[in-house]
Amino acid sequence: MTKYFIFWALLLFISACSSNTQSITANNFALTSIFAAIENEMTMGIQGYSENHREFYSRYFLVKQDEQARERGYRERGQAKVYVLGDSRPYNIEAVVTIERTVLAKNASSNNAEYSFERHDKRLAKKLLTNIMNTLERRDRSQNLIDDFKPF
Numbered sequence: 001m002t003k004y005f006i007f008w009a010l011l012l013f014i015s016a017c018s019s020n021t022q023s024i025t026a027n028n029f030a031l032t033s034i035f036a037a038i039e040n041e042m043t044m045g046i047q048g049y050s051e052n053h054r055e056f057y058s059r060y061f062l063v064k065q066d067e068q069a070r071e072r073g074y075r076e077r078g079q080a081k082v083y084v085l086g087d088s089r090p091y092n093i094e095a096v097v098t099i100e101r102t103v104l105a106k107n108a109s110s111n112n113a114e115y116s117f118e119r120h121d122k123r124l125a126k127k128l129l130t131n132i133m134n135t136l137e138r139r140d141r142s143q144n145l146i147d148d149f150k151p152f
Contacts, residue, residue, distance in 0.1 A: 020120035021083075023094040024129050029136050031084070034091060037135040038082050041128060047079075056082040063099055063121075076101050077115060080128055093132060095125040 026034055035053065039046060044061035058080040065076050078099050085092040100115035 020122070021094045021096050022122055022125040022129050023092055024133055025090050025092050026133070026136060027090045029089070029091070031091065033136060033139060034084055034093065034132075037132050037139065038084070038093075040135055041131045042080065042082070044080070054084045056080075060100075073103050074101055075104050075113065076118065078121065078124065080125070082128070082132075093129060095128050095132075097121040097124040097128070 038056050042056060042058050045059040046056055047059045048057045049055065060077045060079050063076040063078045065074065069076070076099055078097055081096045081098070083094045083096075085094060097120065099118045099121050101118040102113040102115045104113055
């Protein structure tokens with residue numbers, strides 16, 4: 001009986017630890033700098049924001065896929081979502097990239113196709129977060145504290 005309990009407890013623990021989001025902590029960066037870096041690195045374009053401007057939604061973008069999937073008529077697209085969490089420094093930045101798939105007949109238009117959820121791409125989310133942090137660090141080095149300081 002205890003073996004079954006341990007098995008189920010371990011299974012619950014493993015499933016609770018898996019997450020589709022990638023996250024980083026932005027130490028000592030101003031909120032406006034974080035927003036600017038996110039907007040700069042979401043090169044696919046921003047489709048919208050949340051009401052409090054802490055969530056960024058990208059436009060749909062093409063995902064590189066293999067030739068076999070293309071020949072079968074599969075078309076994939078992705079959408080990135082970036083969240084800025086926390087009410088004061090250090091802020092946490094989380095990213096989720098969702099991949100959707102549809103099946104198209106040959107020579108059909110993908111504009112009116114209905115896409116369905118396929119998977120979360122952790123690699124693209126991690127790459128997006130790395131680019132955001134690199135932009136923040138470059139921006140921080142280029143600022144001159146004395147010249148940029150405004151006392152009033």
